[in-house]
Amino acid sequence: MDVTEPDRRRPGSVYRHGTEPDPRFSLANERTALAWVRTALALVAGGVGLTSVARLVGLSRWVDAVAGVMCLLGGWLAISAVLGWRRKEVALRTGLPLPAPVALPWLAGAVVVGALALAFVVLTARGR
Amino acid sequence: MGADPRRLGRDPGLQAERTALAWQRTGVAAAVVGGLGVLAAAHRGSWALLAVAAVLSALGAAAAGYASTRPHRSLDLVRAPTRAPTAASFPSDAASDLAPVAPSAAGLPSPWSRLVATAAVAVLVALIGIVLALAS
Numbered sequence: 001m002d003v004t005e006p007d008r009r010r011p012g013s014v015y016r017h018g019t020e021p022d023p024r025f026s027l028a029n030e031r032t033a034l035a036w037v038r039t040a041l042a043l044v045a046g047g048v049g050l051t052s053v054a055r056l057v058g059l060s061r062w063v064d065a066v067a068g069v070m071c072l073l074g075g076w077l078a079i080s081a082v083l084g085w086r087r088k089e090v091a092l093r094t095g096l097p098l099p100a101p102v103a104l105p106w107l108a109g110a111v112v113v114g115a116l117a118l119a120f121v122v123l124t125a126r127g128r
Numbered sequence: 129m130g131a132d133p134r135r136l137g138r139d140p141g142l143q144a145e146r147t148a149l150a151w152q153r154t155g156v157a158a159a160v161v162g163g164l165g166v167l168a169a170a171h172r173g174s175w176a177l178l179a180v181a182a183v184l185s186a187l188g189a190a191a192a193g194y195a196s197t198r199p200h201r202s203l204d205l206v207r208a209p210t211r212a213p214t215a216a217s218f219p220s221d222a223a224s225d226l227a228p229v230a231p232s233a234a235g236l237p238s239p240w241s242r243l244v245a246t247a248a249v250a251v252l253v254a255l256i257g258i259v260l261a262l263a264s
Contacts, residue, residue, distance in 0.1 A: 009238040020235045024143040030239045031150040037246055041157045044254045045164055051261040052168045068261035075254030078247040085243060 014086055018093030029088045036081030039107070043074035050118075062121045066114055073110050077103055148195055151242070155192025158249050159185050165256045172263065177256050184249050184256075191246065 009015045047070035054063035080103045087099045162185025169177035 007235070009235065010240050011238075014240070015235075015238065023236050024139065024141060026236050027143040027147045030243075031147050033239075033243055034147075034150040034154045034246075037243075037250055038154050038157050040247075040250045041154075041161045041253070044250060044257050045157075045161045047254070048161070048164050048168050048257040048260060051257065052171065055171075064261045068258050071254040071257035071261065074257075075251040078250035078254070082243050082247045085239075 011086065014089045014093070017090050018095065021092040025092050026089065029085060029092060032088070033081045033085035036084065036103070037078055040074040040077035040081065043070050043077065047071035047074065059125055060121060063118070066117050066121070069110070070114060073107070077107065151195035152192050154246060155188050155190075155195055158188025158246065158253075159192060160188075161253050162186070162188050162249070165253050165260075168260050169256070172260065174260075174263075177259060181253065181256055184253055187245075187249055191242075 007015045047067040050070065051064050051067035053059075054067065084099075084101065084103070090096075091098050162181050165181030166178055166185060169175075169181055
């Protein structure tokens with residue numbers, strides 16, 4: 001493959017490495033990053049919705065705490081989606097094995113903890 | 129069904145189209161979440177948060193519209209291996225989906241700036257949500 005002009009694509013930290021991969025794998029990597037961004041947006045939507053409903057119904061401030069953590073996790077996931085895209089694209093270009101999805105166990109763990117916390121809040125609120 | 133994409137020299141896996149649709153879904157999701165932020169901020173009477181959320185929502189909607197209309201340069205780069213579609217090759221969709229494609233010298237356009245912008249929208253809406261959750 002003879003590239004006559006230098007690669008101007010950004011970020012250079014990705015496109016400096018390796019050779020051009022199969023474009024379909026790059027596109028799949030792009031879609032995976034977008035799926036992570038949508039997961040992040042879903043968490044943020046859940047957080048904003050939760051704190052709004054808690055305010056309307058008069059649930060305890062613990063619900064607001066869960067909502068805040070959901071928004072925090074959503075913001076972090078959005079950043080991790082971009083960084084994950086970069087790491088995977090470098091792996092694709094250099095032919096190295098794909099890195100593991102770092103955020104996945106954290107996301108699953110947070111969903112479990114958040115669900116348990118919400119269940120606790122809802123059950124204790126009904127008991128009062 | 130329409131024409132077989134392989135006859136048109138297109139990627140039978142429709143990777144570029146699927147990627148454009150993924151951008152569209154993400155833009156719609158951002159617009160919806162921004163709209164949710166607008167509603168929540170309006171309910172609290174916070175005009176500053178309302179304005180920020182409205183701008184973010186509009187950005188999401190613009191991204192969705194752009195993704196669905198822009199001529200996708202990737203379409204020209206993702207072509208199926210030039211083979212005559214034979215009856216024998218038709219059932220092996222999964223295999224042909226992964227058949228090697230000669231990479232073009234120019235390469236795919238980088239999604240970096242659009243990815244960063246979309247993630248920034250998500251982070252900003254998340255900040256709005258945190259402010260709403262913390263405000264008494």
